[in-house]
Amino acid sequence: MRVDVAGENSLILYFGDTTDPRISAQVQQAVSDTERLLGDALIDLVPSYASLLVIYNPFVIDHLEVRKRLQSLTNYTTAGEVTEGALIKLPVWYSTESGPDLEALAQKADLSVDEVIALHSSTEYRVYAIGFAPGFAYLGQVDERIAAPRLSTPRQTVPRGSIAIADRQTAIYPSASPGGWNLIGRCPTRMFDPDSDPCMPVQVGDRVGFEPISKERYLELGGEL
Amino acid sequence: MSGFKVRQPGLMTLITDGGRIGHHRIGLTTGGPLDPTAFAWANRLLGNDPTATALEVSIGGLVLEAEVDTWLVLTGGELPLKINGQEVERWHAHRVKAGDRIEAGFSQMGARGYLAVSGGFDIQPMFGSTATVQREKLGGLNGQKLQSGDLLPCAPATDGSGFRLPKRYQPNYRDAAPLRVILGYQQDAFSAVQKQLFFTSTYRISDRADRMGYRLEGPAIPPSINGILSEGICLGAIQVPSDGQPIVLLNDRQTIGGYPKIGSLFSQDLARLAQMLPGTEISFTPFTQDEAHNQLLLNQRYYSMIEPIAVTP
Numbered sequence: 001m002r003v004d005v006a007g008e009n010s011l012i013l014y015f016g017d018t019t020d021p022r023i024s025a026q027v028q029q030a031v032s033d034t035e036r037l038l039g040d041a042l043i044d045l046v047p048s049y050a051s052l053l054v055i056y057n058p059f060v061i062d063h064l065e066v067r068k069r070l071q072s073l074t075n076y077t078t079a080g081e082v083t084e085g086a087l088i089k090l091p092v093w094y095s096t097e098s099g100p101d102l103e104a105l106a107q108k109a110d111l112s113v114d115e116v117i118a119l120h121s122s123t124e125y126r127v128y129a130i131g132f133a134p135g136f137a138y139l140g141q142v143d144e145r146i147a148a149p150r151l152s153t154p155r156q157t158v159p160r161g162s163i164a165i166a167d168r169q170t171a172i173y174p175s176a177s178p179g180g181w182n183l184i185g186r187c188p189t190r191m192f193d194p195d196s197d198p199c200m201p202v203q204v205g206d207r208v209g210f211e212p213i214s215k216e217r218y219l220e221l222g223g224e225l
Numbered sequence: 226m227s228g229f230k231v232r233q234p235g236l237m238t239l240i241t242d243g244g245r246i247g248h249h250r251i252g253l254t255t256g257g258p259l260d261p262t263a264f265a266w267a268n269r270l271l272g273n274d275p276t277a278t279a280l281e282v283s284i285g286g287l288v289l290e291a292e293v294d295t296w297l298v299l300t301g302g303e304l305p306l307k308i309n310g311q312e313v314e315r316w317h318a319h320r321v322k323a324g325d326r327i328e329a330g331f332s333q334m335g336a337r338g339y340l341a342v343s344g345g346f347d348i349q350p351m352f353g354s355t356a357t358v359q360r361e362k363l364g365g366l367n368g369q370k371l372q373s374g375d376l377l378p379c380a381p382a383t384d385g386s387g388f389r390l391p392k393r394y395q396p397n398y399r400d401a402a403p404l405r406v407i408l409g410y411q412q413d414a415f416s417a418v419q420k421q422l423f424f425t426s427t428y429r430i431s432d433r434a435d436r437m438g439y440r441l442e443g444p445a446i447p448p449s450i451n452g453i454l455s456e457g458i459c460l461g462a463i464q465v466p467s468d469g470q471p472i473v474l475l476n477d478r479q480t481i482g483g484y485p486k487i488g489s490l491f492s493q494d495l496a497r498l499a500q501m502l503p504g505t506e507i508s509f510t511p512f513t514q515d516e517a518h519n520q521l522l523l524n525q526r527y528y529s530m531i532e533p534i535a536v537t538p
Contacts (some may be wrong), residue, residue: 005409008487008517009460012410017454046249046457048481053457055249057520063514096372129455130480134252134361138455192251194351194363202252 001030002181003067003072009058011066013073014048019140019168024128025082028205030073037069046128047204049138052168083126089122092121092163092185092210094217099163099184105148108115119143120163120184120212121210125170127202135174135192135200139208142168154180161186161223163210174200226321226347227292228378231371235286235329240365240377243276245354249480254458256356256364257476259436260337261492262528263396267341270298270318270388270533274517278346278355280371282338284502285331287371289340294322295345300390302335302398302500309402316395318387318536323379325423335398335500343382352445358477360437388533391416406463406513415465416449422446423487424509428471432503436477438496440462441507445469448485455483461490475499491517491523 006012012032016023030052031045038054041061046053056066094117096102125139132138146167155178157219158164164171164181173179174191187210193199204210213221231238244257257265268277272335280287284522289298298318299306306315307328313319314317317339321327329338348355348365356364366375408420415423428443431448447469462474464484473490490498491512498507 005407005488005514006457007409007461007492008407008514008521010459010489012457019454044247046480048456049454051250051454051456053459055459058518059525129481130250131252131455131457132479133361138250202279204250208384 001076003070004189005063006053007184009061010053010055013052013054015076017050017129019049024126024205027052027088028083029076033073034070035146037072038066041066044139045129048131068093077194079198083205085203087124087167087207087209088202089211089219090189090201091208091213091221092187093215093223094121094163094185094212095215097215098186098218101151101182102184105165105182105184108148109146111145116146116184117212119146120165120214121137125208127204127206127208130204131198133177137171137208139170140166140168140189142170144168148182150180151182154178158183159186159224161162161188161191163187186223188218188221226378226380228376229327229342230290230292231288231373231375231377232290232326233283233288234371234373235284235287235288236373237283238280238287238371239283239357239359240278240348240371241281241356242278242354244349244356244476245358245364246354249457250478253352253361253441254358254477256354256478257266258337258339258356259476260301260339260496262496263337264297264339265528267298267300268345268391270300270390271296271314271341271343272386272388273341273343273345277341278348279339279341279345279519282329282340284336285329285338286425287340289322289327289377291371292323293326293379293480294320295382296385296387297321297327297340298387299329299338299340301338303321303333304318304335304338305318305330305403307312317389320387334341336502338498342379344380345456347378347534357364360477387536389536390531390533394531398497400498403508403510404498405517406488406493406509407435407491407512407517408488410488411450411453412487414485415445415446415487419446420487423471424511427506427508430498430501430505430507432505434503436475438475438478439465439473441471441473442471445526446471446487448487450485452483453485455481457480458486459489461491461492461495463488473498493520493522
């Protein structure tokens, strides 16, 4: 683990620089260890693919003490077992109607639309990070054959529930927002609902699987057009 | 409950409190006042809880009508404050009564004003905070900036107390001192020459400056790497995309992102930056985490040592 300065009251811990479930598992371990080691001095944490941003209360602790207390986190190894998070199955209506980039993506990949759907829905993904927008979960890794770069011109509005691919990441847009990812389908499940508890169906470290459904089923499950 | 009726919402007036703390893990940003010191003073001059809900008035143009008798104060940037058409002092508590018309005019200097009332506005918190973050549609009234006709509920305050802050303790929004930057994050992706350029050049605040980020224009300092694995972004982080033009990230920033960052602005100077308008020229100077920590404690000590003066109604 490497510790770098982030800001006046934050440090960032790096456990690697690749998308790897073993590194992600270390980040998860570091989340609970940091909570325990800093206690009330901790303001917030931002876990991501291979790093953990630690924001502390500068009126009760300083960076020297934070570094000292987090010393033990350097002992993590990648040899350990990868903890398996909960498996969450999400229904997806894959189609050229619900996924305006599906056809172009298939063409570029030299695959049929059905093959793209099969590859996307047969992979089990890991939630590597949540951010960008409330409830936006970064899932990895997408099969190399259907990895696709971001659109050169982002869309002004991506509908809520859109399933998208960017490089080897995939995600569900939790609310309508601008976005540059490739859209391949729609999921009727609410990914962020401030009035529910919990407000998100997934958390970092969980596993996510996609289940293809028809347009009818999508509508039955409350999906919007 | 009665309170204040919004007659004109102004360019962008947001209901806010101390910010939404501790929810980065579900992707929620902090929001909250861009100038926390001016915000804290607004509440303190009314004897409120330090994070009681108030209004952040950007640039100005706000007109309210009181439906209750209470105290009111405006701090922050130089937005002319009028009660029933008569200009009154800022950083000074005033008695208002039902039917009074309150105007926060357009700023002469300093982009953000803070308007507070006794006891604060009574707004339902979301995720522990009333702070409006429009991008997330959270906080305030329906997650939006104020609209004409909105009602800002608050309890009447028939007695209560009010204070004023003498001019010498008020912030100087004309201060042009360089903004202090704590190098960090991907600072190694910037050469010694680029850092030198960054710290000796003048940058201009572009028109693309909002509560999420202030995009700057000036000598380009493109990082040696194009992108990084997305990681947590702290308040004030300065990200530099491949075009080399720095973007300072503010209260409504995204919580994670993949652009290289040279470091972060010291929070006191981030608040100064947020008080500046597009077109303002700024410069930077290096600052260490130790210096920043020391300055934070000194600022807090200074703030608590100042004694505001009681105002008699």
